[in-house]
Amino acid sequence: MTSQPILEVRDLVVEFATRDGVLTAINGVSFHVDRGEVLGLVGESGSGKSVTGLAILGLIDAPGRIASGSILLEGEDLTRMREAQLRRLRGKRLAMIFQDPMTTLNPVLRVDTQMIEAITAHEKVSHKAARAKARDALAKVGIPSPDERLASYPHQFSGGMRQRVAIAIALLHRPALLVADEPTTALDVTIQAQILSEVQTLAQEAGTALVWVTHDLSVVAGLADRVAVMYAGRIVEQGSVADVLENPAHPYTAGLIGSVPSRNRRGVPLSQIPGMTPSLAKLPPGCAFAPRCARADAGCRNDPPVVAFGTARMHRCFHPLVTAEAAA
Amino acid sequence: MTTPILSLEGVSKRFVKPLDTAQKIARLLGSRLEAQVVRAVDGIDLEIAEGEVVGLVGESGCGKSTLGRVVAGIYPPSEGTVRYKGADTATLHGRERRAAELAVQMVFQDPMASLNPRLRVVDIIGEAPVVHGLVTRRDVDAYVCEVMTRVGLDPATRKRYPHQFSGGQRARIGIARALAVNPKVVVCDESTAALDVSIQAQVLNLFMKLREELGLTYLFVSHDLGVVEHIADRVAVMYLGRIVELAPAEELFRKPNHPYTQALLAEVPRLEPKKKTFSALKGELPSPLHPPSGCHFHPRCPFAMPRCKAEKPMLKEVAPGRFSTCHLNDEPAKAA
Ligand SMILES: Nc1ncnc2c1ncn2[C@@H]1O[C@H](COP(=O)(O)OP(=O)(O)OP(=O)(O)O)[C@@H](O)[C@H]1O
Ligand SMILES: Nc1ncnc2c1ncn2[C@@H]1O[C@H](COP(=O)(O)OP(=O)(O)O)[C@@H](O)[C@H]1O
Ligand code: SF4
Ligand code: SF4
Ligand SMILES: [Mg+2]
Ligand SMILES: [Mg+2]
Numbered sequence: 001m002t003s004q005p006i007l008e009v010r011d012l013v014v015e016f017a018t019r020d021g022v023l024t025a026i027n028g029v030s031f032h033v034d035r036g037e038v039l040g041l042v043g044e045s046g047s048g049k050s051v052t053g054l055a056i057l058g059l060i061d062a063p064g065r066i067a068s069g070s071i072l073l074e075g076e077d078l079t080r081m082r083e084a085q086l087r088r089l090r091g092k093r094l095a096m097i098f099q100d101p102m103t104t105l106n107p108v109l110r111v112d113t114q115m116i117e118a119i120t121a122h123e124k125v126s127h128k129a130a131r132a133k134a135r136d137a138l139a140k141v142g143i144p145s146p147d148e149r150l151a152s153y154p155h156q157f158s159g160g161m162r163q164r165v166a167i168a169i170a171l172l173h174r175p176a177l178l179v180a181d182e183p184t185t186a187l188d189v190t191i192q193a194q195i196l197s198e199v200q201t202l203a204q205e206a207g208t209a210l211v212w213v214t215h216d217l218s219v220v221a222g223l224a225d226r227v228a229v230m231y232a233g234r235i236v237e238q239g240s241v242a243d244v245l246e247n248p249a250h251p252y253t254a255g256l257i258g259s260v261p262s263r264n265r266r267g268v269p270l271s272q273i274p275g276m277t278p279s280l281a282k283l284p285p286g287c288a289f290a291p292r293c294a295r296a297d298a299g300c301r302n303d304p305p306v307v308a309f310g311t312a313r314m315h316r317c318f319h320p321l322v323t324a325e326a327a328a
Numbered sequence: 329m330t331t332p333i334l335s336l337e338g339v340s341k342r343f344v345k346p347l348d349t350a351q352k353i354a355r356l357l358g359s360r361l362e363a364q365v366v367r368a369v370d371g372i373d374l375e376i377a378e379g380e381v382v383g384l385v386g387e388s389g390c391g392k393s394t395l396g397r398v399v400a401g402i403y404p405p406s407e408g409t410v411r412y413k414g415a416d417t418a419t420l421h422g423r424e425r426r427a428a429e430l431a432v433q434m435v436f437q438d439p440m441a442s443l444n445p446r447l448r449v450v451d452i453i454g455e456a457p458v459v460h461g462l463v464t465r466r467d468v469d470a471y472v473c474e475v476m477t478r479v480g481l482d483p484a485t486r487k488r489y490p491h492q493f494s495g496g497q498r499a500r501i502g503i504a505r506a507l508a509v510n511p512k513v514v515v516c517d518e519s520t521a522a523l524d525v526s527i528q529a530q531v532l533n534l535f536m537k538l539r540e541e542l543g544l545t546y547l548f549v550s551h552d553l554g555v556v557e558h559i560a561d562r563v564a565v566m567y568l569g570r571i572v573e574l575a576p577a578e579e580l581f582r583k584p585n586h587p588y589t590q591a592l593l594a595e596v597p598r599l600e601p602k603k604k605t606f607s608a609l610k611g612e613l614p615s616p617l618h619p620p621s622g623c624h625f626h627p628r629c630p631f632a633m634p635r636c637k638a639e640k641p642m643l644k645e646v647a648p649g650r651f652s653t654c655h656l657n658d659e660p661a662k663a664a
Binding site: 044045158159160161187188189190191192193215216217218219221222223245255256257258259260261262266267269270271272273276277 | 387388494495496497524525526527528529530532533536537551552553554555557558559577578591592594595596597598599600612613
């Protein structure tokens, strides 16, 4: 049985109207995530990861808009839904966690109030049953003495615990899709590992598809099944984590991998990508990576097309490091 | 052995957390509340040799930045002695004192928070060397250009303000400001990983280049074990204000001695495309207001024994050049 993917994003374009004119923050992005699968979405700041996540949740507000493309959740196009319909899906079939958990938590309400509200918004249950469910959810994300903790305010928790509460709320209704936007970036490695392990188990149990946004390739290496690498609003490479990390095709992916300090290259200068991330307002014509790319030539002033190759891999580059024939 | 460029002997730094209003009222009503004391840094001994890079790692709040600031002379220690080239910095006077102060500079890698937004870059970098008489006001412009070139900034941009630079460039401005007074030791506090990996790589490479060119000594504070593993010669691991392990980087990462170091290293995500099951160190860092008795790590330690609760383990040399504070090292049969 080839089942339909949980999420399928096709040719998504998101624009922002700004003083400098219309910026295309997301420029023709396509990917899918299957049931129980983890897709890592990586790229440097400003590459469009968060905007992609927000677009999926239908949270792009003016001056931004989804200019074209479709976002299919279990076959239904979210871009065509009315806000009321979307609201019913959010928190139930669709959930998101953010780098700052206070984005979802209300600082002036006790945790139990917030969780019970989140439960009863989508489910007809008694207050008592909702409270029990909230307690179980906290216990599941590893919060000690959940009964006592329910009666606390968010500020009484550490950063890591707050993030766990946000995750517990996101997973209350066993959503089909969870979009996580750098939820562990601000946390210690120890807490990050705890959270990754909890999310991993919960997603597996519930079959939740995960889109994990991060700038940290090593998180993707340990957590994701597939990875999509973004640069200046485009996915420049996509494939299984093993393929992409071991044999990157796009020069930008290779540069990112080379920038990560690791034990293999102790003391040796890191291979750095020259220059900096371009501003969307001043993208060069053709391949946006060209000014920083050692392989660029005059042809790169044209738009590199999507090239499918290997096993379910793609890149957008005229001179990839892995050629289609080599990968076949 | 030659005199270390820096040495810390029994250095502690305490902060007093005053009572809040509710607690003050409670005290008026007869409860025995005292102002709380955080031992952010608790009895640290550390020697840093000239030209060495020492990495300082540990979880948030364990006291890394506080120790860095004590080393850089920003905080006076509450207890203990900081020596620069053998001389107790607290007893130095006049010119010697100023020389010792200038010799140790701090670089914050949270660049926006540490650069005055109303000053032009030329003034940010040039201010201290003029104040300390290292260059005259007349020559400062040329001097700033030289320092900017050294850190890879275009001197033509020296009249701009910090917000007109990218994150990576601002990090370089912070580095240039520290280098402008010709320090011998640089304390880097990477308090947030504010930089993208590709930019971080540029800055780390710059640090290594400057070390070679100028013979600098670094105390490198970081959350990121990958970064520390990459650039440090020796690594100190902190837990709740104390150093729990100190060893050459390569050995520490290959075979950590202390159970806390072992747990910490197990959590580091690596660039190996292997879907791994994240297993986790239990619990969170206890509050530094009420550190556990004996070995601070015992509530989270998988090897804890009754003795660990009662008796504070001392930093002991467990192999040449390797130090660890764990009672297991007294029981060779059980040592990991
Ligand atoms: N000025 C201060 N007043 C009171 N307490 C302080 C002060 N500075 C630090 N502390 C406390 O001292 C302890 C150590 O803080 P420090 O900033 O050194 O941690 P750190 O290891 O650098 O953490 P991070 O990795 O989050 O930067 C913490 O408990 C902190 O709350
Ligand atoms: N509300 C907005 N108005 C204008 N531009 C925006 C807005 N939100 C995001 N952008 C732009 O879209 C691009 C992608 O941003 P984002 O998705 O947040 O990047 P990241 O990959 O760091 O998450 C950036 O250039 C950003 O400046
Ligand atoms: S298309 Fe050209 S400029 Fe772009 S990444 Fe490929 S080689 Fe480099
Ligand atoms: S002293 Fe005891 S509790 Fe502390 S690390 Fe060693 S075994 Fe664990
Ligand atoms: Mg983002
Ligand atoms: Mg700090």
